[in-house]
Amino acid sequence: MIKFGTDGWRAVISKDYTFDNVKIVAQAIADYIKEIDDKRPVLVGYDTRFMSEEYARLCAGVLVANGIKTYLTKKPTPTPVVSFSVKNMNLAGAIMITASHNPPQWNGIKFKGDYGGSALPSIIAEIEKHLYKNEVKFVEPENSNLFSYIDPDKEYFEHIEKLVDLNLIAKSRPFAIIDPMHGAGVGYVKTLLEKYGIKHIQIRDERNPYFGGVNPEPIYKNLGKLIDAVVQNNADIGLATDGDADRVGAVDEKGEFIDSHRIYALLLRHLVEVKGLKGGVVKTFSTTNMVPILANKYGLKIYETPIGFKYICELFLKEDILIGGEESGGIGIKNHIPERDGILCSLLLLEIMAYYQKPISQILDELFKEIGYHYYDRVDLHLPNEIKEKTLKIISQNTEFAGRKIKDIQTLDGYKYIFEDGSWILFRASGTEPVLRVYTEQFTKDEVKRLLDEAVKFIEKMK
Numbered sequence: 001m002i003k004f005g006t007d008g009w010r011a012v013i014s015k016d017y018t019f020d021n022v023k024i025v026a027q028a029i030a031d032y033i034k035e036i037d038d039k040r041p042v043l044v045g046y047d048t049r050f051m052s053e054e055y056a057r058l059c060a061g062v063l064v065a066n067g068i069k070t071y072l073t074k075k076p077t078p079t080p081v082v083s084f085s086v087k088n089m090n091l092a093g094a095i096m097i098t099a100s101h102n103p104p105q106w107n108g109i110k111f112k113g114d115y116g117g118s119a120l121p122s123i124i125a126e127i128e129k130h131l132y133k134n135e136v137k138f139v140e141p142e143n144s145n146l147f148s149y150i151d152p153d154k155e156y157f158e159h160i161e162k163l164v165d166l167n168l169i170a171k172s173r174p175f176a177i178i179d180p181m182h183g184a185g186v187g188y189v190k191t192l193l194e195k196y197g198i199k200h201i202q203i204r205d206e207r208n209p210y211f212g213g214v215n216p217e218p219i220y221k222n223l224g225k226l227i228d229a230v231v232q233n234n235a236d237i238g239l240a241t242d243g244d245a246d247r248v249g250a251v252d253e254k255g256e257f258i259d260s261h262r263i264y265a266l267l268l269r270h271l272v273e274v275k276g277l278k279g280g281v282v283k284t285f286s287t288t289n290m291v292p293i294l295a296n297k298y299g300l301k302i303y304e305t306p307i308g309f310k311y312i313c314e315l316f317l318k319e320d321i322l323i324g325g326e327e328s329g330g331i332g333i334k335n336h337i338p339e340r341d342g343i344l345c346s347l348l349l350l351e352i353m354a355y356y357q358k359p360i361s362q363i364l365d366e367l368f369k370e371i372g373y374h375y376y377d378r379v380d381l382h383l384p385n386e387i388k389e390k391t392l393k394i395i396s397q398n399t400e401f402a403g404r405k406i407k408d409i410q411t412l413d414g415y416k417y418i419f420e421d422g423s424w425i426l427f428r429a430s431g432t433e434p435v436l437r438v439y440t441e442q443f444t445k446d447e448v449k450r451l452l453d454e455a456v457k458f459i460e461k462m463k
């Protein structure tokens, strides 16, 4: 049974992610587009996963068989480039073949709306309604005059050059290690650094459907190679993007991981204090308290949403939003698309270093001195569904946890305990992977570790 999750449909290759099911989803998307009577073309893009180009071709074949003019990217292309192209080329939408950061055996389909961002919950509901309704139509795309290949990179790069001061970065002469984690981001940050003569080394840039044995998610446990490369080469920063390059992760000049919360806080401060921009600030339920602290300081309106960039995207479309981001490393910025962009965020981190002319660890330390030290980590626990449900039920009734009094339990998405000092721990079932996530933000590293250890012990007892 095909079911859309936090972001589109994801499934294990061969098990449920089969040619037939990919075509069924593509047919539902084609039916949705025909129903809203959108005569504009659709773009299909894909990442570097196993056979992604073939699944993309199948989707293109279904779209043209349904009379929809279709473009297919010539090579693996990041999600933000696909989303940007939808808006830039005034298309009806895009299909992106990707399972983003999931393990190698997964693939997926994301749908992007004509505004250039994640399909809103209402669009997903419409597409889901069309699943299995009509018989799948298919023609070999190359045989249809509605079909053509495109390379949308040039226009994307031109746009990014307007958003980032690459000349300022070049003048500050940084040395960056770029890590696309074998994903669709290969060559993107690199192209711009090369153009401006900025010193860099790109690692993990060959196609490897196994992603070298780690998931292409730019979090600490998967960035060992980047950390080593930064330290061995005495680089100033390491910049990683996930499997489809909409997320960002970073490593400082000492080889310390900089998580998404810290990146978000740095970007928010930079956009307001240095670039002089204003607008609403959006964070998901699992994102750092540093964001509201900064937003309050600048007098900016703060919005909190459930997990999923689609909720942030919705706000970008309705309100004047400066920045929206999430724990998973997806951050979107004003004057671009209502979409996360790991390439843009990587370049903005270089711009921040160039502006302050200081090591990134020092810039971060100064920020912490201003708004308080914040530490964060997450564990993902593989649990059978019954245990997951049982755990969440018991979690919802606790009044104390790990010897600390719970001041409030918030339930926007999962169960979040707010402790008396404002720090928190969140228990939530993932919508993209069969795991229970436990996230916490505390004022010391030790307390983060202690709480996560306690959470694991607590959940172990449910088994």
Ligand SMILES: O=P(O)(O)OC[C@H]1O[C@H](O)[C@H](O)[C@@H](O)[C@@H]1O
Pocket (backbone or CB within 6 Å): 006, 007, 100, 307, 308, 309, 310, 326, 328, 330, 429, 430, 431, 432, 433, 437
């Ligand atoms: O925690 P999950 O439900 O697995 O979601 C984690 C992430 O999955 C996808 O990448 C979504 O696009 C993100 O918006 C979300 O943050």
